[in-house]
Amino acid sequence: MAAACCGLEEETVMGEQKAPGACPRCGGAVVATDVESVRRVLCCLPLCVKNKRKFSCARCRRSLAALFTHA
Numbered sequence: 626m627a628a629a630c631c632g633l634e635e636e637t638v639m640g641e642q643k644a645p646g647a648c649p650r651c652g653g654a655v656v657a658t659d660v661e662s663v664r665r666v667l668c669c670l671p672l673c674v675k676n677k678r679k680f681s682c683a684r685c686r687r688s689l690a691a692l693f694t695h696a
């Protein structure tokens with residue numbers, strides 16, 4: 626059990642909601658996913674917690690982050 630969680634980054638999905646816009650690939654709806662990311666540097670001691678928002682297509686699951694990073 627020793628090094629099971631060392632150096633891992635765990636992501637927990639906090640919620641999903643619809644985002645404006647459409648997938649450029651297939652025209653499907655864009656979904657914004659709020660993710661809480663915890664990086665554990667020492668065993669079982671979360672050192673870095675941050676919230677991220679990811680965008681993806683609800684139909685083809687293509688990541689659409691590049692569309693929104695410069696917005």
Ligand SMILES: [Zn+2]
Nearest residue numbers: 648651682685
């Ligand atoms: Zn799509």
